Amino acid sequence: MKFTDEHHALYKTVKEFGENEIKPFSEEWEKAGIYPAHEIFKKMGDLDLLGITKDPKYGGTGLDYSFSVVFAEALGHACNASAIMSIGVQTDMATPALDKYGSDLIKKEFLAPSISGDYVAALAVSEPNSGSDVASIKTSAKKDGDDYIINGQKMWITNATQADYFCVLVNTSNDSVHHNKSLIVVPSNTPGLSVGDKIDKIGMRASDTAPVYFDNVRVPQAYRIGEEGAGFTMQMKQFQEERLFLTASTLIAMENCIKDTIEYCTERKAFGKSILDNQVIHFRLAELQTELEALRALTYKACDRFVDGKDVTMLASMAKLKSGRLIREVTDSCLQYWGGMGFTTENPVSQQYRDGRLQSIGGGTDEIMLQIICKHMDTLPKK
Template sequence: MASAGLRTLVSKRCLTSLGRRELSCSSKALQKTHPAATESSDSSHDIIYGPDHMQMRDSLRKIIQKDINPFVDEWEKNKAFPAHKVFKVLGDNGLLGVNKPVEYGGLGLDYSFSAAVAEELGYINCGAVPMAIGVQTDMATPALAKFGSDKLKQEFLAPSISGDKVACLGVSEVGSGSDVASIKTRAARKGDDLIINGGKMWTTNGAQADWMCCLVNTSEGKPHMNKSLVCLPMDSSGVTVAKKIEKIGMWSSDTAQIFFEDVRVPRSHIVGEEGQGFTYQMIQFQEERLFAGLLALVPMEKMITDTIAYTRERKVFGKPILDNQTVHFTLAELQTEVELLRSALYRAIALYIKGQDVTNLASMCKLKAGRLLREASDKCLQYWGGMGFTQDVLISRMYRDMRLVSIGGGADEVMLSIICKFMDTLPKPGK
């Protein structure tokens, strides 16, 4: 495998310092630095990354080049990718549990290593597959890893880290998207079991998943205090994958509508404390939104560099399109915005590693990533002219796929509301 030595490397060494700062790790991981690791990676972005991060990125890059990118066009055409096959390759190389506990198969490293993986996933030639991987690593499993019982972690987290099980996140519903508190799916107690009724919508990996991290109402009362996260096996009686949703982008990722009818799950499948599901999900959203921002960086850089190459060769009125000031100035502005987003993300990650709540910064980064992706893909596609309106070039796929970032994981307007709460400018109830 492209990085078969990664698990061995991590199991033998513990990094005491990386680059300019100290990092802590709970496993015996990465004791030495590897100067050679930076030779094939961009080592200029070293605020949170050191040589070992770059070595991990190099290992993932080889997997992407060998096991993913050669097949992306086929997966896009078929509107599906083999999640179990792809996740198993990543799991075998230790890349699905980078910051997860060692005792459950993770590498036990801090979140900066997960950030390095998320950023590197941007080299996949579509948005759908990286998003599906992110569901597994940063959306469906963080709360389980932090708050779940040992039994739940053995049953659901460990096989998700190894790539033997595919996970999905069940939060959104037909009438409840960004407004998480308004979900209707209910889990009623019956002895030592929960009986779940309702449904979930826009569920990434839903058609292939083995289990769902499912947010349900487990009691009456205030909407922020009556919810629980439940590990729900997707082969349970009463679970129905109603349909795969056709989307304008993210074609190769399956997105499902799912119904629950009297689905029986042991109460022991509740993650952490009953009634704390809303809080856990808000905590979980921090990593989801950081992931979304990180995943945006490389695609935008590719849009810009590909557009530079195309407009340098394509001539209009006897000169390259790139020679027009409005073109090269616009591309320079976009590159500047990408670097500013990167700096904000790296700051948020550095604070997150220290244990700080980065809800505000993560929301800002997610908001900026979604809007900048829309701007970059639109402006770059414009300079491709008629070619950009075909499916023959990557820019058109990025234009379709990346539109989701301003919607999924909390729409732009929800990010703005969160930021306003921290600014104390949101109108109080009743006004």
């Protein structure tokens, strides 16, 4: 990736925003189990940060995806993975398909206020029995006049309790599982839609995650994104951006974890010397930093190809897989060097240890990433 002055300036704005508007409140939000998404999004919308690649007609800036990767990476300085993930849902998970395939009507009604920060968006794909296996979802939308009637249940929905609308993947026909799905925008105040209790999680505690129930929810067919039956394909394409965002947004968290650990290990004395002076520790930290730089290079490569209009499903899946595994390695190794302090809840390394664990699960598990990579390598067992 070639960084221009504008990339650097965007990085600076996002870094300073994260350091001033998110980081100082992180502890309070973690304890509260939620963060003020509307307040933060409005501030970000005012800075044009929620529509970096989006259509300028609806308030976006229409830049290429390299700016989104810079945005995601710089967000790491906010040091609160919950808020970062929630912002990513807004910018790179729930809205890319709406931006690319949505009609003027739904772009005006939902995309524009998402870019300005007036609306909080959520993506509703997973279900209690369909997480990784997206094709097997059961939530359905039946036509009734000019409307759809939606029934079903979605699970693990980030931003659920604060969302103004959901971008929902549903079955709209009895065709094959890859051709029977549509993405439909459903306002959260639609009768029949209800949001369950927040799910108590081991990490990402400031992020509101909840199930969403659809009981004869009636929405106009005009709220469908793109062609009927194209939902699965659109969602798969949308996953590329989701996975690139998720990867880029963890780079600084890992870097900070290594830096904080170097600092701690320098100060911490045992047997008459800094524990950093033990080769097992400084070598290990060097290994982790090397892995991190390799992941950064992979992320940038995937981004470059994406900007060139190429399909990066495999590279984005590789980056996502590697980031999930590496953040677990980095936080686990670093936490070990913090000793007893690492096992307490109030230090950045242990929070990253808990938050980072989701990276191998959310946005597609490691196993699904491996399956996608194998498919592209043509190494899956032949039927």
